[in-house]
Amino acid sequence: MKSEKQIREQYFQILPSLDERGRREWAASEAMAIGYGGIALVHRASELSLMTIRRGIDELRERDGEEIESPRRVRRPGAGRPLKVAEDPTLLSALESLVEPEARGDPQSPLRWTLKSLRILAAELGELGHTVSYRTVGHLLKKKLGYSLQGNAKKLEGAQHVDRDAQFRHIASQSKRRIKAGEPVLSVDTKKKELVGLYKNGGKEYRPKGEPLPVKTHDFKGELGRVSPYGVYDIGDNEAWVSVGISADTAEFAVHSLRRWWQELGQERYDSTSEIFVTADCGGSNGYRARLWKLELQELSDELGIAISVSHYPPGTSKWNRIEHRLFSFITLNWRGKPLADYRTVVELIGATKTQEGLQVHCELDQNTYEKGKKVTDNEMESINLHPHRFHGEWNYTIKPRE
Structure with a gap:
């Protein structure tokens, strides 16, 4: 006869593979094989109740060699606690009216302006006469009503210009043609300003367990202030230049970043080009309404002896700018969890930002001071050798060197 220790070891070896019925039938078969005293011995070894073992013996004797029904039931029909929705038919509709009062319930619902946690929903249902636990509320929301925890989705782009898509097609065709001709096609923009210091940076990185890097508890601007990384991304070459500005994000800073790209990267690669094509957002320091942007581009064009063509993305479409997902997203990924x-x-x-597609990034600190609110006179605007294009000349234009 098996000892209590042997039965215990055997039971815990197969336990992960057994459901409720399997445990009951295994215990019954062992007890029946042992004979007198088997029920008590299996009870001590497996910690299953005496009633469970006896019920398993009754089930085996009732079956008496008959085939197991298909599908195999764990419990007899009707066993288990009755469903809450069966006991309380109006529970689901009451719960749904609390979760979405604007669409399905009373617009004056007390939970319309309240955090809808499971415990709060359960408490409110209790006030309405529905006795239910917060765990059951969670189960009903997920399994019966099809709800899940979700954040907001950024899908509403606001008012769209009637020529939004046409401008996208124009930028795409111009870019494709110029890349094929070996001309530089650039995407430019300013990345989000970042606090410099021991501040919390989003994301996580591997460190010894229980040893997170300590950072400041408050994000008040410190002695080093903020930096403004301005990127110049060469779409055809998958190479980028980033100037990290410590002064104001102005058009003067933006064009100086273009100048540094040309001096460090563009001049060598495009030494024989006669034109630079730039795609930019319609707002900010490089916006199409910014007078200083055009004046600074004119000075750069005169300095290089090269025409500069610009195409701006339509209003409200800045996230479609190539530099956002070809450069800035990877910079954010590279410094995740690292305080700046x-x-x-x-x-x-x-x-140090790189990608499997071969992105190379060159970066330097721009310590120049740029004046905010710099005005451009009408005479200075008239001096710009500006040539608007036929299609939306305010968005698409070329600035040529002055004689």
Whole structure:
């Protein structure tokens, strides 16, 4: 006869594979095989109740060699606790009216302006005469009503210009033609301003367990202030230049970043080009309404002796700018979970950004001071050698070197 220890070891070896009925039938078969005293012995070894073992013996004797029904039932029909929705037919409709009062219930619902946690929903249902636990509320929401925890989805783009798609097609065709001709096609923009110092940075990275990197508890601007990374991304070459500005994000700063790209990267690669094509957002320091942007581009064009063509994305479409998902997203990914402790850290993390597709990023700190609110007179605007294109000349234009 097996000892209690042997039965215990055998039981816990097969336990993960057994459901409720399997445990009951295994215990019954062992007890029946042992004979007198078997029920008590299996009870002590497996910690299953005496009633469970006896019920298993009754089930085996009732079956008496008959085939197991298909599908195999764990419990007899009707066993188990009655469903709440069967006991309370109006429970589901009451719960749904609390979750979505604007669409399905009373617009004056007390939970319309309240956090709808499971416990609060259960408490409110109790006030309405429905006795239910918060766990059951969670089950009903997921299994019966098809709800789940969800955040907001950024899908509403606001008012769209009638020529939005036409401008996209125009930018795409111009870019394709110029890349094929070996001309530089650039995407430019300013990345989100970042606090410099031991501040919390979104994301996580691997560290010894229980040893997170300590950072400041408050995000008040410190001595080093904020930086404005301005990117110039070469679409055809998959290479980028980033100037990390410590002053104001102005059109003067934006064009100087273009100048640094040309000096460090563009001049060598496009030494024989006669034109630079730039795609930019319609707002910000490089917006189509910014006078200083056009004046600074004119000065750069005169300096290089090269025409500069610009196409702006339509209003409300800045996230479609190539630089957003070809460069800035990977910079954010590269410095996730790392505090931007000082300027050098910012520059090194940006410069170390790479992708499997071969992205290369060059970065430097721009320590120049740029004046905010700089005015451009009408005479200065008239001096710009500006040539608007036929299609939306306010968005698409070329600035040529002055004689």
